[in-house]
Amino acid sequence: MTEAPELSLEMRRDGLDPVEELARARDGEGVVQVVTPFGQPAYLVLRHEDVREVLSDPTRFSNAMTPFAAAGEMSQEEQDKLRAGFLLAFDPPEHTRLRRMLTPEFTIRRMRRLEPRIVEIVEAALDDLERAGKPADLVSHFALPVPSLVICELLGVPYADRAEFQERSVRLLNISLPVEEQTAALRENRAYTAGLVARAQADPGEDMLGMLVREHGDDLSTDELNGIAALLLLAGHETTSNMLGLGTLALLRHPDQLAVIREDPTRAEPAIEELLRWLSIVHSPSPRTTTTDVEIAGHVIPAGSLVLLSLPAANRDGGHIENPDTLDITRGAPGHIAFGHGVHHCLGAPLARMEMRIAFPALLRRFPNLTLADEQADYRVFSTVYGLNSLRVTW
Template sequence: MSESSTLPLHMRRVEFGPDPELGALRDGEGIRRVSTPLGIDAWLVTRYEDVRTVMGDAERFSTAWRGGIRLPGVMELSEEERAELRAGNLLAFDPPEHTRLRRMLTPEFTIRRMRRLEPRVTRIVEEHLDAMERAGSPADLVSSFALPVPSLVICELLGVPYADREDFQRTTSRLLDVSAPPAERMAMQRESRAYMAELVARAQADPGEELLGMLVREHGDDLTASELVGIGSLLLLAGHETTANMLGLGTLALLRHPEQLELLRKEPERIDAAVEELLRWLSIVHSGTSKVTTTEVELSGHTIGPGEMVMCALPTANRDPALLSDPEALDITRSAPHVAFGHGVHHCLGAPLARMEMRIAFPALLQRFPELRVTGPEADFRSFQAIYGLASLQVAW
C-alpha cells in the first residue's frame, strides 16, 4: 500500500509543500468530507479565509464540545479518565476555561520575557555550534543542532531535567505518529503525563524559579495537580518538537534555495521576515486542533450541520493564491500573513519563544558554516508525524 493511500489527506506532502490533491481541493470546491486518523469523518477546510473563520470563532467551532462523538481507542475510558487526560491541556478547552488557564501562562511568553531569555538562548546555540565544529564534518544537523537546542531551552524554561530528553523525545515521537495504533499512542500519553506528574510533585514540594515552580507559587491554589501536569506536558511537547522541526526543515529549505540563503547571509537584518516566510512556506503543523460545529454553518458554499468535525489544512491556507502572489515561491523579502501559529484564542502561546529561537539559530548556523551543504543520503522527511519535519539531515562544511 502506498504512503499516499494510508496518510490522511491533510498530512500528505511532496517534500516542503502540500500534496497537489490538496492544492486542487483548495482551488476547486475548497472543502471536502474526508476520513481522519481518529477513525471518524471530518470536513477538511483548505482556504485561508475559511481557516481563519474556523479558528477564530470558538462559539460556532468548538474545541471542547464533542457531543456524541466518541473516538476509537478511547471508547473504554471512563468520563473521569477522559477528564484527567484533558486536564490542563489548553488545546482541549474553549473560553472561559481556556482563558482561565492561558491567563496564568501568558506573562511567561511575552516579548519582554523573551528578550530576557535571549542571552541564554544565544549561548545554547553557540555551545552546540562549537560542539558541531569540534566533532567535525559531516554531521546530522537534526541530532546535533536542530533538536537539542530547543529541547534544552524548553527544559530550562520549564524546569525539566535535560538528562531525561531521550525518554521524553521517544515518547513524544510515538505519541505524534499517526501510524501508531491508538492504544499505543494512548499508552504514550499516559507515560508522558506520569513523567510530568513526578516533576509537578517535586515542584510542589520545592518550587524553583522555573515555569513549573512559578505556577505552583503563584497559582497553586487555582490549579489542580492534574492541570499542572497537563500544562507542563503540552509545553514540553510543543516547546521542542515544533522549533526543532522548523530549524531542520528550514535549513534544508534555505540550502535548496541558495539565492535566498545567500541573501540572508549577506543581509542578516532580514531574519525576521525570513522566519515568517519559512513559517508560512513550511507550515510544519498540518492542521491545528480539530473543531466541532455547535450550530449549522456555511463555508465555501457548503452547509455543515451541528455536531460535525472540522479540520483545517494549514499548508494550503498558507499557500492560498488569494492570500499573496506567487505563493509557491520561497521569498524572504516579502511580508505575508500566515496561520502557521494558528489563529484566534488558540494562537500558539509559545510563538514569541519559537520566533526568538529561530531568529538566533538560523543566522548563527549560516555564519559559522559558510560552506554548509547537504551530503549523504536524501533528506529523511517524517511523513506520519503530526508535526512535519526531518528525522535526520546529513550536512557537511
C-alpha cells in the same frame, strides 16, 4: 505487524510542498470530506479566509466538544484527568482562565530575558555539530537539542531526561502506530510530567512550573498543572525543532536566499515568517466540532461534525498572497497562520521566533559553506507535526 494507516489528505506532502491534490481541493470545492487516520469522518477546510473564520469562532467551532482520538481506550475519568489543563481541549471561558495565567511568561519582554541564554545554547549546539565531524546530522546535533534545552530550562526539566521525552514525543505524534501504543505514550508522558509537578509543588523553583505553583497554586489543580506541563513540554520543542530542520533544508535548496541571511542576519526576521508560511509544519491544528449547522465556502456542515483545517493549503492560498508556492524570504509573509489564529494562537510563538532568529544566522555564520551531504531528505511522513528524522550536512 500492523499496517501503517493511509495518510488522510491534510497530512500528505510532496517533500517540502503540500500535494497538488490539496491545492486542487482548495481552489475547487474549498471544503472536502475526509476520513482521519483514526477512522473518523471529518470536513477539511482549505482556504485561508475560511480557515481564519473557523479559528476565530470558538462558539460555532468547539475544541472542548472534540473527543480524544484514543477515547475508546480510556475511561471517562481518565479522559477528564488528561483533558485538565490542556489548553487545546478547552473553549472560553475555561481556556481564557488557563491562558491568562501563562501569558505573562511568554511576553516578548520576558522572552528577551532569555536571549543571552539561548545564544549560549545555540553556540554550544554548533560546537557539538562541529565536533561530530562532517558529514553530520543537523537534526540530532542542532535542530533538536536547541529547543529541547530551552524548554528544559523554562520548565525546570532535567536535561538528562531529554532523550526519554524526545523519544516519547515522537511516539505521541506518530499516527502510524496503533492507538494502543499512542495511548501508552500519552500515559507515560503524563506520569513523567506528574513527577515534575510534584517536585515543583514540594519546592517551587524559578522556572515556569515553580512560578505557576507559587502564584496560582490555589487556582490550578494538580491535574491542571500536569496538563499544562505536558502541553508545553511537547509543543515547546517539537515545533521549533522541526522548523529548524526543515527551514535549513529549504534554505540550502534556495542558496540565493540563504546567502541573504548569512550576509545580513537582520534579514532573518522576515525570512522566518516566510519559512513559517511556506513550510506550515503543523498539518492541521486541533480538530473542532461544530455546535450548530454552519456554512463554509458554500458547503453546509451539520452540527456535531468534526472539522479539520489545512494550514499548508491555507498559507499557500493565492487568494491571500501572490505567488504562494514561491519561497521569498524578503516579503515577511504578512497574515500567515502557521501559528494558528484567534484564541488558540500559539502561546509560545515569541519564544519560537526568538530561537529561530538566533539559530539560523548563527548556523550560517559558523558554517558559511554548509551544504547537503545527501539530497534525499528523511521526512517524518506519519507525524502530526511535519519534520525530518535526520538531515546530513557537510561544510
